[in-house]
Amino acid sequence: MHDLQMTMDDGVRAIPIPGLPEIVSGENIGNLISDQCLMNDTPPCVGDLIVVAQKIVSKSENAVVELSTQTPNDEAYRLAQIVGKDPRLVQIVLDQSTRVVRAVQGVLIVETHHGFVCANAGVDHSNIEGDETVTILPVDSDRSAEIIRGAFLRRTGRKVGVVISDTFNRPWREGSINVAIGIAGFDPLQDLRGTEDDFNREMTTSVVSLADEVASMAQLVMGEAGRVPAAIVRGVKWNPGDHSKTRLLRPANQDLFR
Amino acid sequence: MHDLQMTMDDGVRAIPIPGLPEIVSGENIGNLISDQCLMNDTPPCVGDLIVVAQKIVSKSENAVVELSTQTPNDEAYRLAQIVGKDPRLVQIVLDQSTRVVRAVQGVLIVETHHGFVCANAGVDHSNIEGDETVTILPVDSDRSAEIIRGAFLRRTGRKVGVVISDTFNRPWREGSINVAIGIAGFDPLQDLRGTEDDFNREMTTSVVSLADEVASMAQLVMGEAGRVPAAIVRGVKWNPGDHSKTRLLRPANQDLFR
Structure with a gap:
C-alpha cells in the first residue's frame, strides 16, 4: 500500500x-x-x-457542439467580422458568455457564465474528432x-x-x-x-x-x-x-x- | 550519482x-x-x-532600501494619500517603475523597469529584518x-x-x-x-x-x-x-x- x-x-x-x-x-x-x-x-x-x-x-x-447546428445572430456576425472567425463559432462563444471583454483581429476574450475571463470562452477545436466539432467548458x-x-x-x-x-x-x-x-x-x-x-x-x-x-x-x-x-x-x-x-x-x- | x-x-x-x-x-x-x-x-x-x-x-x-533614506516627491505624496501607504514606501515603488497602472485604497499596481506589472513593484516588507527596511527586485x-x-x-x-x-x-x-x-x-x-x-x-x-x-x-x-x-x-x-x-x-x- x-x-x-x-x-x-x-x-x-x-x-x-x-x-x-x-x-x-x-x-x-x-x-x-x-x-x-x-x-x-x-x-x-x-x-x-x-x-x-x-x-x-x-x-x-x-x-460538444457541432458548428453546423448554429444560426449566428447579428452580434455573432458583427464580432466574427472583427475577430476573423467563423460566425457559428462566435455564436457558440457568445452562448457561453456573459460579456465580451475584448474583440480584435484573431482574439475574442469573454467572461463565461462561470465567471472565467478567457479566450473564446474555452471553446476549443483541438483534440476532438471532426473539423466542425468543438468542445465547450x-x-x-x-x-x-x-x-x-x-x-x-x-x-x-x-x-x-x-x-x-x-x-x-x-x-x-x-x-x-x-x-x-x-x-x-x-x-x-x-x-x-x-x-x-x-x-x-x-x-x-x-x-x-x-x-x-x-x-x-x-x-x-x-x-x-x-x-x-x-x-x-x-x-x-x-x-x-x-x-x-x-x-x-x-x-x-x-x-x-x- | x-x-x-x-x-x-x-x-x-x-x-x-x-x-x-x-x-x-x-x-x-x-x-x-x-x-x-x-x-x-x-x-x-x-x-x-x-x-x-x-x-x-x-x-x-x-x-534593500531603508525607508528613512527617502525624500518623497509630490507624486509620491499624492499617491500615498490615495492608496493609504507610507509616502517613503511609495517613493521607492515609483523609483522602480515606468508607469502606474492602478492606484486605489490599499493597492498600487505599477509596471516595473523590467516590464513586470505587479503590486508595489515587488517592493516587500516581509522576511527582512527591521520594520523600516524593504527589499526591491x-x-x-x-x-x-x-x-x-x-x-x-x-x-x-x-x-x-x-x-x-x-x-x-x-x-x-x-x-x-x-x-x-x-x-x-x-x-x-x-x-x-x-x-x-x-x-x-x-x-x-x-x-x-x-x-x-x-x-x-x-x-x-x-x-x-x-x-x-x-x-x-x-x-x-x-x-x-x-x-x-x-x-x-x-x-x-x-x-x-x-
Whole structure:
C-alpha cells in the first residue's frame, strides 16, 4: 500500500496517468482514471490531488457542439467580422458568455457564465474528432470534479481532492499556464494570513492559489497534445472541505487590476 | 550519482532545499544553495531546474532600501494619500517603475523597469529584518540567475537551468501564484506550434510558459514564510539556450487583455 503521506521534505510530485482510451460521451471518467492508476502501478494515496484536463471532462459529458447546428445572430456576425472567425463559432462563444471583454483581429476574450475571463470562452477545436466539432467548458465543473472524487473513493478507497484544469493565456505575460476551473474535496486557496514571517511579523497578504499552482504543475506531465489528460499530484498539503471554484474568482468590484 | 534523467513516466518532482542560513549582502547564494543540495543529500542532476526566491537574491545583492533614506516627491505624496501607504514606501515603488497602472485604497499596481506589472513593484516588507527596511527586485534578475547557474556547474559539475521566482497576484483570479522574474540556461517557453494534436491537426496557439509553471510548482515546497527559499524541480523537459526573462513579457501592443 502507498498510504503514507509524503512529508514536506520529500517534496511534491506530479505523476502522469497515461494509457487512458479516447473518451466518448457518457463515459464515467472517474472510474476510468482511478482504474488506470491501479493498472499503471501508480495507485492513488490518501491526500493526492487528481488533476483532470477539461477536454476529457467535456467529452465525457457531451459538452460538444457541432458548428453546423448554429444560426449566428447579428452580434455573432458583427464580432466574427472583427475577430476573423467563423460566425457559428462566435455564436457558440457568445452562448457561453456573459460579456465580451475584448474583440480584435484573431482574439475574442469573454467572461463565461462561470465567471472565467478567457479566450473564446474555452471553446476549443483541438483534440476532438471532426473539423466542425468543438468542445465547450463543462456546465458545472465542480460537480464534474465531485463525481471523479466519488469514483476514486469507491474504486480505490482513497480520499483525494480533484482539480479540473484548463489552459489559459494571461495579460502581460507570454505563454499559457494551466489553471483550475473546477475543484472538489479541498480548499483551493491556502490562506497564510495571520501566520508570522521569519521575523515574527504577521503575513498580511499571502493567500496562495494552491489549486492553480497544482494545475500548472500537472501540465508539466500532461502535455498539450492531450495524450495524457490526467495526473496525480502528491505531497501537497491541503485542507479538506466542500468548496467551489468561485472561491478562485476575484469579485469584479475587488479586482485590483481592472 | 544521480545523473540519470527521469523519463516522462517518472513524472516531475519539486524537492525543497531546506537548511540555508539567513542570507546577508554579498553572499554568493549560488555556492550556498549548491553546497546545501549536496549536504541535504539531494544533489542536483543534469537537467534540473533550480528555483530561487527573489527575496534571498535581493538580500544577497543588497537590493534593500531603508525607508528613512527617502525624500518623497509630490507624486509620491499624492499617491500615498490615495492608496493609504507610507509616502517613503511609495517613493521607492515609483523609483522602480515606468508607469502606474492602478492606484486605489490599499493597492498600487505599477509596471516595473523590467516590464513586470505587479503590486508595489515587488517592493516587500516581509522576511527582512527591521520594520523600516524593504527589499526591491534585483536590478537584472537574469544575471542573478546566470551567476547561480555558474555556481552549480562549478560546485557540482551539473548543467542546470535557473529560475528566480516571485509571488504575483493576478487579474480576475484570487490568490497569488509564483512566476519567473529571471531565468538562465533554458528556454522559458515551450512552443508547441507546428506539432500535431491527437487528430493530426496542427496545434496553432500552444505556447506554454514552462518557467512560470515551474515557479508555481516550486512554491508548493518553498512556502511563503521564507524558510525554504530554494527548490530543485526535476523531470521537466526543457531546451537549453541563452534566453532572457523578456521572453516571458507580452509586448503591450500584442496584449490581448489590455
